[in-house]
Amino acid sequence: MAPIAFRTAVRDALDEELAADERVIFFGEDVGLAGGVFATTTGLYEKYGAERVFDTPISELALAGAAFGSAVNGLRPVIEIMFGDFLTLAMDMLVNQASKYWFLTQEQISVPLVIRSVVGAGGRFGAIHSQMPASWFMGVPGLKIVAPSTPADAKALLKAAVRDDNPVLFFEHKRLYGLEGEANGEVGRLGEAAVLRDGSDVTLVTAMKGVHDALEAAERLEQDQISVEVIDLRTLRPIDTETVLASVRKTSRLVVVEEGPLTGGWGGEVLARITEQGLGYLDDAWRLATPNTPIPYSPPLEDAFLPGPEQIVSDIRRRLR
Amino acid sequence: MSETSTRVLDDLELYGVIYRQMLLIRGFEDLVQSLFLKGEVYGTTHLYSGQEAVATGVASLLEGRDRVAATYRGHGHALALGVDPQALLDEMLGRATGVNGGRAGSMNVTSPADRLIGSFGIVGGSIAAATGAALALKRTTGGIGVAYFGDGAMNQGYVFECLNFAQVLKLPLLLVCENNRYGEYTPFEAVTAGEIRGRPESMGVPAETVDGMSVWTVRAAAARAIAHVRAGNGPAFVEALTYRYVGHSRSDPGAYRPEGELAEWRARDPIVLLRTQLEDEGFAGSALAAVEQEVSDQLEQMRERGLAAPFPSGLTATEFKD
Numbered sequence: 001m002a003p004i005a006f007r008t009a010v011r012d013a014l015d016e017e018l019a020a021d022e023r024v025i026f027f028g029e030d031v032g033l034a035g036g037v038f039a040t041t042t043g044l045y046e047k048y049g050a051e052r053v054f055d056t057p058i059s060e061l062a063l064a065g066a067a068f069g070s071a072v073n074g075l076r077p078v079i080e081i082m083f084g085d086f087l088t089l090a091m092d093m094l095v096n097q098a099s100k101y102w103f104l105t106q107e108q109i110s111v112p113l114v115i116r117s118v119v120g121a122g123g124r125f126g127a128i129h130s131q132m133p134a135s136w137f138m139g140v141p142g143l144k145i146v147a148p149s150t151p152a153d154a155k156a157l158l159k160a161a162v163r164d165d166n167p168v169l170f171f172e173h174k175r176l177y178g179l180e181g182e183a184n185g186e187v188g189r190l191g192e193a194a195v196l197r198d199g200s201d202v203t204l205v206t207a208m209k210g211v212h213d214a215l216e217a218a219e220r221l222e223q224d225q226i227s228v229e230v231i232d233l234r235t236l237r238p239i240d241t242e243t244v245l246a247s248v249r250k251t252s253r254l255v256v257v258e259e260g261p262l263t264g265g266w267g268g269e270v271l272a273r274i275t276e277q278g279l280g281y282l283d284d285a286w287r288l289a290t291p292n293t294p295i296p297y298s299p300p301l302e303d304a305f306l307p308g309p310e311q312i313v314s315d316i317r318r319r320l321r
Numbered sequence: 322m323s324e325t326s327t328r329v330l331d332d333l334e335l336y337g338v339i340y341r342q343m344l345l346i347r348g349f350e351d352l353v354q355s356l357f358l359k360g361e362v363y364g365t366t367h368l369y370s371g372q373e374a375v376a377t378g379v380a381s382l383l384e385g386r387d388r389v390a391a392t393y394r395g396h397g398h399a400l401a402l403g404v405d406p407q408a409l410l411d412e413m414l415g416r417a418t419g420v421n422g423g424r425a426g427s428m429n430v431t432s433p434a435d436r437l438i439g440s441f442g443i444v445g446g447s448i449a450a451a452t453g454a455a456l457a458l459k460r461t462t463g464g465i466g467v468a469y470f471g472d473g474a475m476n477q478g479y480v481f482e483c484l485n486f487a488q489v490l491k492l493p494l495l496l497v498c499e500n501n502r503y504g505e506y507t508p509f510e511a512v513t514a515g516e517i518r519g520r521p522e523s524m525g526v527p528a529e530t531v532d533g534m535s536v537w538t539v540r541a542a543a544a545r546a547i548a549h550v551r552a553g554n555g556p557a558f559v560e561a562l563t564y565r566y567v568g569h570s571r572s573d574p575g576a577y578r579p580e581g582e583l584a585e586w587r588a589r590d591p592i593v594l595l596r597t598q599l600e601d602e603g604f605a606g607s608a609l610a611a612v613e614q615e616v617s618d619q620l621e622q623m624r625e626r627g628l629a630a631p632f633p634s635g636l637t638a639t640e641f642k643d
Contacts, residue, residue: 025456025460051460054490056486056490057482057485057486057489059482059483059485059486061449061478061479061482061483062449062452062479062482062483062485062486063486064449065446065448065449065450065452065453065479065482065483066449066452066453066456066486067453068449068450068453069390069438069449069450069451069452069453069454069455069456069457069466070453070454070456070457071453071457072433072438072450072453072454073388073438073453073454073457073458073461074457074461074462075456075457075460075461077453077456092443092446093446093449093450096442096443096446097439097441097443097446097450100429101431101439102641102642103424103638104421104424104425104429104431104439105421105431105433106421106422106424107638107639107642108433109433110642141640142640142641144641165641165642165643166641166642238640238641
């Protein structure tokens with residue numbers, strides 16, 4: 001199987017799901033004729049026509065409303081909110097309506113919608129085009145948050161998100177779009193973490209771009225005789241506590257590496273769960289996240305801001321000394 | 322009826338049904354208010370009294386394939402769509418027999434089986450939901466999406482974005498603005514620049530401003546708008562001038578209203594107007610009196626049944642659909 005880029009995996013997943021189910025529609029800003037500002041939706045408009053794939057005004061309130069309203073009336077919409085930072089505008093429909101409908105209808109009507117959004121720092125986009133919005137949505141019951149790290153997962157989990165009957169936020173890290181890997185046509189499972197590297201000294205839990213930094217760090221730490229087990233959460237909500245707990249039973253140490261502000265992040269939720277359910281196994285547990293400041297623009301400032309491999313290595317060394 | 326006058330009620334029997342609906346809505350709101358004062362309805366309520374002609378006039382034109390998004394002042398919208406009055410009352414009372422099992426309460430009533438997508442507690446949210454419904458219905462049932470909203474919503478981003486969105490995509494969307502003159506406690510002129518109708522018109526969306534106290538006027542305007550929408554021409558907009566007889570919510574006595582204003586509007590009460598017109602056009606007074614008695618009896622029975630209904634025991638909600 002020839003490797004494909006992450007952005008192609010996203011495109012292929014949409015293509016296959018549009019082909020598989022007439023109820024699936026896809027719309028957003030510049031996603032049709034232009035094929036997406038990150039070139040993730042090339043050719044879909046031409047293939048499926050303006051009835052199913054279309055460009056919209058720059059109107060995130062209307063976009064989210066159209067997604068919610070059509071999802072509870074028989075369609076399975078996928079929309080693109082161009083940058084995750086713009087999700088603030090779509091939040092009302094998502095938080096106040098879409099995620100509550102299953103509850104209000106007493107489990108009669110679900111809301112099968114997907115919001116794809118480009119997230120993350122490292123692209124020199126500055127404070128308001130680089131954020132990781134996951135933690136804004138962690139406290140919203142009824143919502144799923146998917147955060148893939150590889151082309152294979154991007155494809156399999158986006159297909160799963162489109163087939164899921166609940167509202168799903170699907171995050172695509174902008175620094176992963178060029179990453180290549182194999183991706184088949186399988187439909188993944190939401191809510192399942194993956195153990196990507198076995199280790200015995202410390203469990204490192206992360207997601208998205210952090211997975212690649214973590215694997216690089218684990219490689220280097222191996223030379224120090226520090227054995228790191230790397231877990232890719234893949235879905236941030238609901239969190240696969242079981243996989244993390246099983247690992248911590250073995251390693252007795254937990255570090256969560258999160259791209260996102262330390263305060264209120266999903267890393268804190270992972271720590272809380274493992275502490276509640278596995279305190280007896282733990283010798284140490286901590287978080288490595290970004291500072292509680294906005295994301296800087298200047299390359300040296302932004303690079304230092306993010307928890308890359310260097311920081312992960314030095315942090316784990318210091319902690320395990 | 323003089324020989325020169327023309328009939329305004331296009332379907333006498335239908336207006337008899339509408340008369341019953343309007344009485345039911347008014348009586349329902351009075352009942353909710355009295356139960357609220359007794360501590361049997363909780364939190365807050367936003368009553369529809371005075372605005373009955375709008376919901377009943379519009380709903381009289383809707384079909385089974387259409388879908389409606391209501392506001393948090395939505396009891397009238399729900400009843401006009403045929404939501405079971407007992408289940409609606411039980412919802413207000415927080416009972417297990419409520420239309421949403423007591424999970425929703427007054428502001429969030431949802432009943433897709435009755436074409437009611439939901440009642441939207443965020444001002445303007447109904448417009449977005451109906452826009453999405455229109456997007457789906459265009460592809461599925463061929464029905465239209467309908468949004469009710471107040472004058473207050475005219476200053477929300479939802480109105481501008483969804484009007485434009487629906488117009489460029491030519492979505493089958495009917496927008497019904499219930500201008501009851503106050504956005505919460507503030508007169509709409511004080512916080513609204515220009516005319517309401519000018520906003521849809523600036524985007525090429527046909528709009529009419531009509532007397533919202535006269536149900537046949539509302540129905541006629543809605544019929545013109547719906548004809549435009551059903552023909553595939555995109556959205557249409559109706560502004561109905563109306564008045565709420567009570568404060569914004571239960572905590573509001575409406576002290577900001579100029580003296581005499583309420584009396585002026587009450588002089589054109591939509592229910593009294595319709596009753597007079599029905600009699601003028603030959604509907605028997607005894608038949609109207611019989612309807613009034615039936616609705617009154619129905620409400621009394623609803624009150625008793627509602628208060629006797631069980632509360633829900635324990636929340637059994639699941640977070641996700643498998």
